[in-house]
Amino acid sequence: MGLWRELKYVVRKVNRIKKLDESFSKISLIPTLERETLKFPKSESPLISIIIPFYNQENYTWNCLKSIFENLPEIDFEIILIDDNSSESYDFSMIENITIIKNPTNLGFLKSCNKGIEHSNGKFIYLLNNDTIVHKGFLDELIYVFNNFENVGAVGSMLMNADGSLQEAGSVFMKDCNIAQIVDKRKPYYPIINYIYKVDYCSGCSLLFKKHSDNGDLNLFDEQFAPAYFEETDLCFRFKYEQKKDIYYTPFSKIVHFNGASYNAKKDNTPTEKEKLFEKNLALFKSKWNKQINAIQAKTVQQRVLELNQNKNIFFYNNRVPEYDKNSGELRLTEIIKAYKKEGYNVVFIAKRNKIDNSYNEYFQRLGVCVYYEYLPYKDLKEFYRLFDAKKTIAWFYAANIFIKNYKKIQQYFSKVFTVYDMVDVHHLRFKRALESDPKNPFYKKSYSIFYKFEKEASFETDLIIPISEEEKQYMDTFAMGKKQLVISNIHYPKINIQDSKDFAERKDLLFIGSTHHPNIDAIYFLANKILPLIWKKLPDVKLNIIGDVNEKIKDINSPNIIFHGYVPDIVPHFLENRIMVAPLRYGAGVKGKIGQAFEFYLPVITSAIGAEGMLSEKGDNMVLADNETDFAEKTIELYTNENLWKQQQLKSADGLQPFSLENLHKKIREIEKITNL
Numbered sequence: 001m002g003l004w005r006e007l008k009y010v011v012r013k014v015n016r017i018k019k020l021d022e023s024f025s026k027i028s029l030i031p032t033l034e035r036e037t038l039k040f041p042k043s044e045s046p047l048i049s050i051i052i053p054f055y056n057q058e059n060y061t062w063n064c065l066k067s068i069f070e071n072l073p074e075i076d077f078e079i080i081l082i083d084d085n086s087s088e089s090y091d092f093s094m095i096e097n098i099t100i101i102k103n104p105t106n107l108g109f110l111k112s113c114n115k116g117i118e119h120s121n122g123k124f125i126y127l128l129n130n131d132t133i134v135h136k137g138f139l140d141e142l143i144y145v146f147n148n149f150e151n152v153g154a155v156g157s158m159l160m161n162a163d164g165s166l167q168e169a170g171s172v173f174m175k176d177c178n179i180a181q182i183v184d185k186r187k188p189y190y191p192i193i194n195y196i197y198k199v200d201y202c203s204g205c206s207l208l209f210k211k212h213s214d215n216g217d218l219n220l221f222d223e224q225f226a227p228a229y230f231e232e233t234d235l236c237f238r239f240k241y242e243q244k245k246d247i248y249y250t251p252f253s254k255i256v257h258f259n260g261a262s263y264n265a266k267k268d269n270t271p272t273e274k275e276k277l278f279e280k281n282l283a284l285f286k287s288k289w290n291k292q293i294n295a296i297q298a299k300t301v302q303q304r305v306l307e308l309n310q311n312k313n314i315f316f317y318n319n320r321v322p323e324y325d326k327n328s329g330e331l332r333l334t335e336i337i338k339a340y341k342k343e344g345y346n347v348v349f350i351a352k353r354n355k356i357d358n359s360y361n362e363y364f365q366r367l368g369v370c371v372y373y374e375y376l377p378y379k380d381l382k383e384f385y386r387l388f389d390a391k392k393t394i395a396w397f398y399a400a401n402i403f404i405k406n407y408k409k410i411q412q413y414f415s416k417v418f419t420v421y422d423m424v425d426v427h428h429l430r431f432k433r434a435l436e437s438d439p440k441n442p443f444y445k446k447s448y449s450i451f452y453k454f455e456k457e458a459s460f461e462t463d464l465i466i467p468i469s470e471e472e473k474q475y476m477d478t479f480a481m482g483k484k485q486l487v488i489s490n491i492h493y494p495k496i497n498i499q500d501s502k503d504f505a506e507r508k509d510l511l512f513i514g515s516t517h518h519p520n521i522d523a524i525y526f527l528a529n530k531i532l533p534l535i536w537k538k539l540p541d542v543k544l545n546i547i548g549d550v551n552e553k554i555k556d557i558n559s560p561n562i563i564f565h566g567y568v569p570d571i572v573p574h575f576l577e578n579r580i581m582v583a584p585l586r587y588g589a590g591v592k593g594k595i596g597q598a599f600e601f602y603l604p605v606i607t608s609a610i611g612a613e614g615m616l617s618e619k620g621d622n623m624v625l626a627d628n629e630t631d632f633a634e635k636t637i638e639l640y641t642n643e644n645l646w647k648q649q650q651l652k653s654a655d656g657l658q659p660f661s662l663e664n665l666h667k668k669i670r671e672i673e674k675i676t677n678l
Contacts, residue, residue: 009353014377020189020356035062038069040097043076048139049120049211053082053112054130058090060258061130065095073139078121082112108227113204114220120211125219127232129205133256141253142208145196149368153245154209154236156202157253160188167257170199170249171233172304177286177293180301182249185387189356191372192387194251195365197346198308200240201247204232206255213243229281234288241292246308252366302389309346312673313390316349317406318398321360321371326549326567327515328490328593329424332468333398334364335491336422339665341368343673348372348388350406352381385413392416392678397462399424400454407461418676421462422488425590426472426479427451430519433587433610459483464672468590469614484675488668489614492596492660495572498650501602502576504643509543510636511578513571513597516553519588519610524550526584526629528557534633536561539640545578547571575601579646580639583607584632591615595623599656604649606636615656622656624649 050068054061061081068079081092083102092100101119103112117125124146126139138157145155159167169182186193209219221231222238239245286293298304306313316337322330340347347369354361354373361371372384395410395417397403403421410417431448438444459465459480466488467473473487512527514520527544535542543561551564568574581598583605591614598605605623612625624639626632639645 013374016355017375017377020375021187023189035091035094036066038065038095040069040079040095041072041076042097043078046076046078046122048073048075048077048124048126048143048208049116049122050077050079050126050128050139051082051113051116051120052079052128052130053084053109053116054086055084055106056086056088056090057130058088061090062092064128064130064132064134065092065098067133067135068138071134071136071138075140075143077126077139080116080120082116084108084112110221110226110228110231111223113231114223117211117218117220123211125209125211127204127207128255129257131258132205134206135254135256138206138253138255139208141250144252144366145248145250146208148366149196149246149248151244151246153239153243153247154202154207155248155250155253156199156208157206157255158188158193158249158251159203159206159255159257159259162256162258164188166193167259168203169193169251170197170202170247172200172298172301172308173293173296174298174300174304175296182301182305184301187375188251188254190375190387191356191384192302192370195370196248196250196252196368197305197370198246199249200304200308201233201236202249203257204235205257206253207232209235209239224284225281227277229278230285234285237289237292241289300389302387306346306390310344312343312345313392313678314340314345314347314394314396315390315410316347316396316398317402318349318351319402320351321349321354321358321364323360324363325569327517328597329590331593332490333422335662335665336396336488336669337364337369338367339491339662339669343666343669346370348393350381390414394418394420394672394676394678396420396422397458398422400427400451400458403458403462404454407458416678418464418678419462420464420466420672421458422466423455423468423472423476423590425468425588426455426475427589428455429472429475430587430589433589434518434522437586455479464675471614472589486668486671488665490591490593490596490660491662491665492600492657493662494602494654494657495600496576496602498602498654501650504579504646507577507579509545509578510580510582510640511545511547511574511598511603512582513547513574513594514550515548516550517588519585520548520550521553522587523583523585524554524557526586527582528559528562530629531582531584531633531636532559532562534629535636538637542640544582545574547574571597572601575603578603580636581605581607582632582636583611584626584629585611589613596657596660599653602650602653604639604646604653606632606639608632622649622652 079098081098081100083100085103085106113127142155146152156170158169161167166183166186166188171181173179213219222234225231225234236247240247298307322334324331324334337347349364349369350372356373364371374380376383393414407419428448428451431444434444465483465485467476467485468489470487473485476485543563546564547568549567551566581603583594585608588610592611595605595615607623608627612623624635626635
């Protein structure tokens with residue numbers, strides 16, 4: 001039966017990849033020009049100046065402008081056309097709100113761009129070839145990188161050929177000044193080029209950068225490279241090595257580039273002249289940047305991508321891409337991934353059988369994470385590792401079963417690996433506690449046995465264990481004697497100012513958040529059957545709002561005062577409108593994310609000792625504790641009705657966040673870096 005399921009999966013996968021390949025359809029060559037009025041929005045203070053040099057080629061320029069009009073950016077912009085003294089007539093009179101500057105003599109591409117920059121009004125310059133067709137988001141996605149990444153010098157687009165194939169995904173330099181566009185054996189949908197990453201330079205046919213440097217100088221092409229070749233390469237090197245900025249490529253800005261059409265109509269542009277000019281400017285470039293070029297040691301494209309990240313590399317492994325908005329464990333993993341990016345790492349995420357249409361992929365790709373997904377009919381994971389070309393890495397495994405499945409296999413792909421076993425929580429301990437309340441439950445018995453075995457092996461084989469709390473670290477000290485351990489708990493920080501929080505009188509009802517994790521299911525039944533009936537005797541109108549996919553498991557609770565909201569994309573209003581977070585967990589392990597989330601929004605919490613595990617402040621009074629139904633009901637009623645007590649608990653919430661700060665997380669990551677020996 002298992003073999004048959006596997007065969008069906010492979011067949012479906014082959015069909016998916018075939019359709020994916022076909023979806024990048026051929027784009028026809030520039031059609032016969034059909035003129036129509038194009039009225040661009042007029043901006044008095046544009047953020048971006050789009051500069052398009054052209055020489056003849058009216059059809060190309062018209063179609064480029066039409067594609068911009070059909071995919072208007074959301075940000076304010078102006079369009080400046082630089083006519084490099086065209087020998088042919090043209091008519092752009094039907095295009096409104098553009099500026100045309102005509103050169104009295106032929107200046108060439110480089111000087112035409114500089115002239116456009118000098119006449120521009122925007123804070124940013126966007127250079128665009130006239131022989132291009134832009135896609136939706138072409139410009140907004142470039143400015144996104146400036147707004148969301150630190151220290152950005154320039155950003156370039158994914159360039160595609162007219163047949164839908166990949167033309168360029170950024171460019172890099174390798175040892176001995178070996179220059180390569182990132183394109184070899186890649187297609188536009190390959191995962192290795194579908195995330196935001198650092199490069200040495202991007203093509204000037206679609207390049208965004210600031211008009212001025214930090215010291216106020218104009219960012220212009222060096223006219224030593226006139227009329228063309230190496231001008232954008234030199235500019236990007238100046239951003240990187242003189243202005244200390246990084247150059248980025250983003251696949252979310254897509255451009256079709258009819259390569260070779262631009263400026264081909266110029267005189268004295270024979271192949272011989274082009275080759276001479278190329279060699280002349282290459283020599284000039286080498287002379288100018290000799291020190292920086294000689295420092296490059298990478299011998300392959302992907303080695304250079306890693307080198308641009310100081311050769312700091314980490315692969316994360318899980319059974320799926322983190323669904324950060326659905327459960328606290330994967331939210332924690334997401335914060336760890338983001339922190340590694342902030343620390344300058346090249347980050348890769350591996351989830352076997354992940355698909356390209358997974359809605360969570362893009363979130364991480366936009367963070368600068370290379371997310372693996374199926375892209376070849378056969379052996380695509382093996383090919384992915386080969387293309388990635390990493391010799392050493394930190395391998396971070398999320399939970400014991402993921403460690404067991406993968407830790408031996410990865411040895412064939414990396415010559416040096418430092419393994420990290422992220423426990424998430426001690427699963428076998430959770431099931432052991434569950435058996436104490438239900439000793440005959442076969443699911444708990446089987447799960448305890450399986451996870452005990454997995455967690456024992458993972459603890460023995462790994463280089464580093466990551467428990468989630470000091471309590472679990474103490475437990476693991478006896479369970480995995482002698483192994484290095486470093487606690488990384490949930491990551492929490494205030495999401496609002498306490499002054500923006502609603503007052504006591506503006507709130508009502510109780511809140512519970514949880515996934516289909518079995519301790520959550522048990523807690524909801526405990527609330528519905530034991531605790532709430534006692535509360536309703538004194539507070540009959542109080543409702544319990546339940547957030548999370550537990551409604552998929554619980555079908556037999558039918559009270560009008562218990563509301564199952566299911567998955568909620570934006571949970572912030574619930575934290576601001578409910579009066580108390582209730583979490584009567586009777587068993588479990590690890591740190592409970594729902595408690596930390598409540599603290600983030602200054603929402604008072606009442607929970608059990610199990611719920612409070614790993615979350616109590618040094619004073620131990622940042623939440624109300626109760627363990628039996630009577631005590632829980634009485635304390636809930638008191639907290640719900642006593643405004644002074646409620647405000648006291650709200651103020652103490654901030655104390656609960658201190659051990660879970662981002663600063664503490666970054667400190668732990670740097671500790672790991674010191675002990676990896678990679």
